[in-house]
Amino acid sequence: MKPVARLNFAHLPTPIEELPRLTKALGGPRILVKRDDQTGLAFGGNKTRKLEFLVAEAREQGADMLISAGAIQSNHCRQTVAAAARFGFACTLVLTGERPSQPTANFLLDQLFGAEIITVPDRKDRDRVLQETFDKAVAVGKKPYLVPYGGSSSTGAMGYTFAMEELIKQNVNADWIVFGTSSGGTHAGIVLGQRLFGFKGKALGISIDEPVDQLKANVFALATRASEKLGERIEFTGDHVLANDDYCQAGYGVFGEGEREAIKLFASNEGLLLDPVYTGRAAAGMIDLIRKGYFRKNETILFWHTGGQPALFADKYSADVIRN
Numbered sequence: 001m002k003p004v005a006r007l008n009f010a011h012l013p014t015p016i017e018e019l020p021r022l023t024k025a026l027g028g029p030r031i032l033v034k035r036d037d038q039t040g041l042a043f044g045g046n047k048t049r050k051l052e053f054l055v056a057e058a059r060e061q062g063a064d065m066l067i068s069a070g071a072i073q074s075n076h077c078r079q080t081v082a083a084a085a086r087f088g089f090a091c092t093l094v095l096t097g098e099r100p101s102q103p104t105a106n107f108l109l110d111q112l113f114g115a116e117i118i119t120v121p122d123r124k125d126r127d128r129v130l131q132e133t134f135d136k137a138v139a140v141g142k143k144p145y146l147v148p149y150g151g152s153s154s155t156g157a158m159g160y161t162f163a164m165e166e167l168i169k170q171n172v173n174a175d176w177i178v179f180g181t182s183s184g185g186t187h188a189g190i191v192l193g194q195r196l197f198g199f200k201g202k203a204l205g206i207s208i209d210e211p212v213d214q215l216k217a218n219v220f221a222l223a224t225r226a227s228e229k230l231g232e233r234i235e236f237t238g239d240h241v242l243a244n245d246d247y248c249q250a251g252y253g254v255f256g257e258g259e260r261e262a263i264k265l266f267a268s269n270e271g272l273l274l275d276p277v278y279t280g281r282a283a284a285g286m287i288d289l290i291r292k293g294y295f296r297k298n299e300t301i302l303f304w305h306t307g308g309q310p311a312l313f314a315d316k317y318s319a320d321v322i323r324n
């Protein structure tokens, strides 16, 4: 395998815990959780693993500034600017949505870590503003590195490729991995790592905001490109990607009954926090599939927690989360 530059700052391996009370409340199958909400770096989350490779690449390219984009309450942006602070880069974030009147949650933390923030009310303008931001930085002599949306390039996907190696070494024999998937980097890494390190179970991504065909096309292309980076191209297709888009109809970040129930079930049975946008939705999907008998009772599901809990404290969600 070709070596890939990496900075080792994540807290790894992340623990795997049993969730016996949740398992009982749902009447089986056995549920485990892999705590990637504990990866370190500004409250942790899945982006820490990606940023180990992305920041290493930025350094290799001689960059002195990170530029990225996301929603106002983006976890990816919060962790990117934290990495910028930690490794001495300037950072500009292009955030889509109306600028909140109060700085809360990730939007507050972005400022604490020193991001220059540009808000773009309409998402259709995002890519143009991102490009202009990049060009302006170059024009004034900066050396910006564009951290892709969600950290999901072939470089970012390395994070979850090697997370699969970590998981296999932890010897848990899960029949299923269930996780939230959106920009595809986590999913692509899992698909590639599954192949490279020989994971025997199935990996099911619950779509947060993408129709399944689009999601699969993105994930298998990314997994293929990521395999090339490691020296041997593997031709992935849609058949290698397992995904479900039954739980994202309401749209990105729209908080509903499923998310509320999932957050409450995890919190009240296990003292474990999910987030309103990603893990809440992914867990809602997993819970519904358990109830529908999608998994066999004697199987083991590993719910891969990808972080995001700071968003619980966003104005947009906090009241809704505890509403009965």
Ligand SMILES: Cc1ncc(COP(=O)(O)O)c(C=O)c1O
Pocket (backbone or CB within 6 Å): 045, 046, 074, 075, 076, 150, 152, 180, 181, 182, 183, 184, 185, 186, 187, 275, 278, 279, 306, 307, 308, 309
């Ligand atoms: C908490 C959390 N979980 C899951 C995801 C989805 O990961 P990916 O964008 O790699 O599909 C994100 C993306 O921002 C996230 O913030």
